[in-house]
Amino acid sequence: MTDHAIAAGQPQRINLLKVLGPAHVWALGVGIVLVGEFMGWNFSVGKGGALGSLIACWVIGLLYTCVAMIDSEVTSTVAAAGGQYAQAKHIIGPLMAFNVGLYLVMAYTMLEAADALVVGDLLAAVAGTETFNTQPWVVLTIAVLAFLNYRGVFMTLTVNFIITAAAFISLVVLFVGTQPWNPGAVLQHRELLTDLPYGWIGVIAAFHFGIWYYLGIEGTCQAAEEVRSPGRSLPLGTMSGMITLLIAASITWYAASGLLPWEYLGQAFTPMYDSAVVTGSDFLKVFLAIGTVLSAVASANGCINDAARAWFSMGRDRYVPLWFGAVHPRYRTPFRSILILIPIAISFAFTGLLDQVITFSILSGLLGYTFMPINMILFRRKWPLNSIRRGYVHPFHPIPALVLLALCIATYFAVFLGYGNQLLAMMAFYIGASLWFAFHRYKYVRRGDQFTMSWPKPQGY
Amino acid sequence: MARRYEPPRQSGIGQFIDSIFIVALVYAAMFLPLIFGLTGGGTVTNVPETVTWESLGQNPTMAAQWEKLGYTPESAAEIISTRFDYTIDPVWFIITALVIGGYFVFVVRYSDKEYREVISERFE
Numbered sequence: 001m002t003d004h005a006i007a008a009g010q011p012q013r014i015n016l017l018k019v020l021g022p023a024h025v026w027a028l029g030v031g032i033v034l035v036g037e038f039m040g041w042n043f044s045v046g047k048g049g050a051l052g053s054l055i056a057c058w059v060i061g062l063l064y065t066c067v068a069m070i071d072s073e074v075t076s077t078v079a080a081a082g083g084q085y086a087q088a089k090h091i092i093g094p095l096m097a098f099n100v101g102l103y104l105v106m107a108y109t110m111l112e113a114a115d116a117l118v119v120g121d122l123l124a125a126v127a128g129t130e131t132f133n134t135q136p137w138v139v140l141t142i143a144v145l146a147f148l149n150y151r152g153v154f155m156t157l158t159v160n161f162i163i164t165a166a167a168f169i170s171l172v173v174l175f176v177g178t179q180p181w182n183p184g185a186v187l188q189h190r191e192l193l194t195d196l197p198y199g200w201i202g203v204i205a206a207f208h209f210g211i212w213y214y215l216g217i218e219g220t221c222q223a224a225e226e227v228r229s230p231g232r233s234l235p236l237g238t239m240s241g242m243i244t245l246l247i248a249a250s251i252t253w254y255a256a257s258g259l260l261p262w263e264y265l266g267q268a269f270t271p272m273y274d275s276a277v278v279t280g281s282d283f284l285k286v287f288l289a290i291g292t293v294l295s296a297v298a299s300a301n302g303c304i305n306d307a308a309r310a311w312f313s314m315g316r317d318r319y320v321p322l323w324f325g326a327v328h329p330r331y332r333t334p335f336r337s338i339l340i341l342i343p344i345a346i347s348f349a350f351t352g353l354l355d356q357v358i359t360f361s362i363l364s365g366l367l368g369y370t371f372m373p374i375n376m377i378l379f380r381r382k383w384p385l386n387s388i389r390r391g392y393v394h395p396f397h398p399i400p401a402l403v404l405l406a407l408c409i410a411t412y413f414a415v416f417l418g419y420g421n422q423l424l425a426m427m428a429f430y431i432g433a434s435l436w437f438a439f440h441r442y443k444y445v446r447r448g449d450q451f452t453m454s455w456p457k458p459q460g461y
Numbered sequence: 462m463a464r465r466y467e468p469p470r471q472s473g474i475g476q477f478i479d480s481i482f483i484v485a486l487v488y489a490a491m492f493l494p495l496i497f498g499l500t501g502g503g504t505v506t507n508v509p510e511t512v513t514w515e516s517l518g519q520n521p522t523m524a525a526q527w528e529k530l531g532y533t534p535e536s537a538a539e540i541i542s543t544r545f546d547y548t549i550d551p552v553w554f555i556i557t558a559l560v561i562g563g564y565f566v567f568v569v570r571y572s573d574k575e576y577r578e579v580i581s582e583r584f585e
Contacts (some may be wrong), residue, residue: 009509046502046545047545083567088572091574092569092572092573092576093571093572093573093574093579094572094575094576094579095568095571095575096568096569097572099568106487113474126520159496183578188522188526191520191522191523192522192523192526197544197545198545201547202545202547205545205547207567215483259526260526260530261519261523261526261527261541263484263537263540263541264526264530264537264540266534267540267543273526274530277529277530278466278526278529283562318468318471319477320479320480320483321471321476321477321479321480322471322476323473323476323479323480340480340484343484344484344487347488347492348491348492348495351492351496353495353501355501355502356495356496356500356501359500360491370565374565374569401471412557412561416502416554416557417545417547417549418502418503418545418546418547419500419501419502419503420503420553421494421500421501422494422500422501422546423557423561424489424556424557424560425491425494425495425500426490426491427560427561427564428490429486429487429490429491429566430564431560432486432490433483433486434567434568434571436482436483436486438571441479442575443468443469444468444469444471446466446467446468447465447469447575447578447579447581447582447583448465448579448582449464450468450579450581450583451579451580451583457580457584458580460579461576461577461580461584
């Protein structure tokens with residue numbers, strides 16, 4: 001069968017290959033997020049000071065705990081490919097699902113742009129010349145990774161596993177190299193840590209980039225269709241990923257805040273490389289340069305994978321043109337969905353505005369987290385406990401949903417502080433896209449095909 | 462039994478136009494505000510008249526770290542003196558809150574209308 005025939009919507013469907021294990025799931029989740037420890041998290045220092053950033057790291061950690069609790073119940077029950085997108089289709093409805101799919105696509109595409117931007121910027125820092133042109137490196141990074149994704153998910157995520165592990169090791173090496181057991185020798189927390197420069201409103205403002213410590217870990221469930229044993233691999237890969245990230249976030253904050261003045265840290269593009277520079281160790285400098293590039297490459301790699309799969313799922317369901325729902329006849333990858341998002345990622349990377357590109361990614365993620373409590377409350381209302389078989393039932397409902405909703409509202413306020421116009425620009429995009437879907441695109445969608453679970457009819461319908 | 466909805470077949474040109482629309486929306490709503498400087502950190506910069514590490518509020522350890530990064534007081538002054546402006550404009554705050562709240566209300570309510578069609582076709 002040719003890909004043309006597949007795209008034309010023939011009934012015979014080529015499925016994605018089931019080749020992934022827990023290590024690949026770990027690599028997909030941590031690979032996307034770990035770059036957040038190498039860049040981006042430090043903008044929270046700029047918004048609220050070093051201690052404000054640490055408090056934001058903890059509070060946003062609570063937000064992700066609620067995300068993990070809610071997602072565990074819904075993901076373990078909605079055994080359909082597509083992660084949160086499939087959940088929205090089954091629990092809330094098509095327009096919400098379309099938006100959730102877009103949240104995933106935009107969050108990962110903007111993160112991919114930020115990754116490529118950092119690779120270019122780090123090479124410029126290493127080259128040490130003002131005239132260094134970063135743009136060819138941005139294009140090269142995205143093009144090579146897109147090619148890997150085009151060729152096959154197994155090779156892509158195997159590469160990701162290796163480079164993610166190497167990047168994580170570089171953070172540990174930096175931490176050990178700063179002799180944390182000997183305060184004052186290398187780390188200078190006593191002299192560098194200041195009071196909260198903006199008071200407590202700065203702490204709330206820091207929630208904005210505090211999201212960056214963890215953003216994307218929930219992307220592990222995007223690979224559900226390609227995992228050999230989802231019931232075992234997805235929870236194992238996700239939970240080991242969260243533990244890895246908590247360790248990495250602690251190491252990162254402690255090392256960087258003990259080496260760099262907060263004003264510098266709050267605006268740096270490559271804070272961990274800069275931390276290595278001030279230690280005076282050439283070994284650490286080289287190691288962290290390599291670690292930063294590897295983390296950015298691993299993240300961009302995972303982002304291309306996840307964004308393309310979300311777009312592909314929407315194409316298969318006709319939420320976007322069916323042409324994107326094609327699987328490559330030889331490589332069994334969503335090749336058209338991979339290619340369409342590349343120009344967008346490159347364009348945003350070319351702007352060089354790292355904090356703003358990151359903010360677009362954060363806002364899409366935040367909209368997705370706001371969907372989760374609504375989804376959870378409706379899920380329990382439409383299918384109460386014992387009405388369907390759940391893989392996991394999270395305790396204390398609806399407290400986690402309400403806490404998550406409250407933290408999301410606080411984080412919108414945090415983004416409004418300093419980035420209010422960008423928040424409205426992002427909302428303009430989602431409102432425009434929603435109107436397009438509701439009043440034009442939805443007519444191409446098969447109604448009954450949107451519900452594939454073998455559940456009873458939801459209560460109230 | 463409810464009649465099964467059969468969607469129209471979309472032409473290749475129709476699919477192309479739809480693809481272009483969504484990409485154009487990304488550029489119009491997000492990219493143009495970015496490159497025209499309409500978004501980004503709302504900051505103010507107040508560099509002191511006399512620029513020294515002391516006047517910039519940097520102690521000797523901080524100054525030493527700046528110097529290891531290749532900065533002088535003059536080259537670091539703008540970075541150190543730039544602060545976010547967290548003054549809240551109540552009108553913009555209310556507009557932003559209404560936009561986000563209104564968006565979610567519309568999406569959830571309209572989704573429910575579509576969802577009833579899905580459930581009707583799937584279960585009846």
